[in-house]
Amino acid sequence: MFPSLFAKEPKAGKSLLPLLLVAVLVVLPVLAYLAWYLPSVGLIHIHPLLPWLAGLIIGGTVLFFCFGLTLLLLTLVTGKDLLLTDSLRRFIIKYLLPGILGLGQLLRLDPERLQNAFISLNNQLVRAAMKPLAAREVMILLPHCLQRSDCPVKITGNLNQCLRCGRCAIMELIDLARAKGVELAVVTGGTLARKVISQRRPKLIVAVACERDLVSGIRDAWPLPVIALINERPEGPCVNTRVDVAQVARILEEQIATGIP
Ligand code: SF4
Numbered sequence: 017m018f019p020s021l022f023a024k025e026p027k028a029g030k031s032l033l034p035l036l037l038v039a040v041l042v043v044l045p046v047l048a049y050l051a052w053y054l055p056s057v058g059l060i061h062i063h064p065l066l067p068w069l070a071g072l073i074i075g076g077t078v079l080f081f082c083f084g085l086t087l088l089l090l091t092l093v094t095g096k097d098l099l100l101t102d103s104l105r106r107f108i109i110k111y112l113l114p115g116i117l118g119l120g121q122l123l124r125l126d127p128e129r130l131q132n133a134f135i136s137l138n139n140q141l142v143r144a145a146m147k148p149l150a151a152r153e154v155m156i157l158l159p160h161c162l163q164r165s166d167c168p169v170k171i172t173g174n175l176n177q178c179l180r181c182g183r184c185a186i187m188e189l190i191d192l193a194r195a196k197g198v199e200l201a202v203v204t205g206g207t208l209a210r211k212v213i214s215q216r217r218p219k220l221i222v223a224v225a226c227e228r229d230l231v232s233g234i235r236d237a238w239p240l241p242v243i244a245l246i247n248e249r250p251e252g253p254c255v256n257t258r259v260d261v262a263q264v265a266r267i268l269e270e271q272i273a274t275g276i277p
Contacts, residue, residue: 033133036120037089041082048078084112092137096144109138110238117231131227135244138234142241146220148273151197155218156264157209157233158202159225159247161257162186172202188261196268209233213240222267224259243267 052074056067088108091098113134120130160172164184169177171186180187186202193200199216203209206229213221221242223233230244245264247257 153219155199157223161254
């Protein structure tokens with residue numbers, strides 16, 4: 017019913033983010049040098065060792081950032097998760113990447129393309145790190161705007177209320193979740209999403225939403241992995257949105273191990 021026209025695993029960011037990372041890797045050491053050099057002229061009059069100390073602190077911080085950025089760049093280019101440890105992964109997803117996206121906004125780059133880049137990288141990292149799961153450990157998380165705005169029933173909280181008219185993707189997604197044995201939840205916003213996640217405690221979330229909500233959701237859900245699918249909004253934001261159900265099914269097939277109860 018919902019053709020591949022609506023497939024929206026992000027791809028646009030694949031070239032944008034590496035370019036932004038290379039730019040930061042070039043500019044950051046120059047800025048760090050200036051940040052060290054200018055005050056060091058005054059610091060040397062206070063104590064001859066102070067410029068060295070400042071150099072160590074600034075240089076160490078910049079090296080750490082450049083190391084993280086380089087790993088991120090290599091991860092993007094090779095498609096392999098090279099982020100070594102969970103704490104480095106956390107630092108990059110929670111802090112470094114949003115910082116770079118903020119920089120992109122300062123440079124007046126299209127925020128949607130930047131968010132797309134973030135989502136694309138996140139999906140790549142999650143896929144590279146995930147081991148196959150049992151179906152019951154996976155949850156599909158949907159926004160309520162997938163439901164037709166003129167639908168007479170309220171399905172958030174009780175999916176059985178769906179009258180199965182087939183006018184939106186909800187019916188097919190309910191069927192898919194039942195067939196695969198995965199959890200399914202429809203939420204009205206971040207607060208309800210957090211509540212559902214803490215109640216059901218999945219090991220992987222397949223989330224559908226707009227770029228902005230997916231970016232904040234991915235960060236909020238950390239360390240829980242999220243594979244994110246951007247919805248289509250043919251009638252504008254937050255109303256009668258769509259998603260390619262076949263794409264959701266493909267993600268489930270890829271992540272769920274056969275034979276695990
Ligand atoms: S498929 Fe279900 S949720 Fe969607 S419009 Fe029909 S009754 Fe409402």
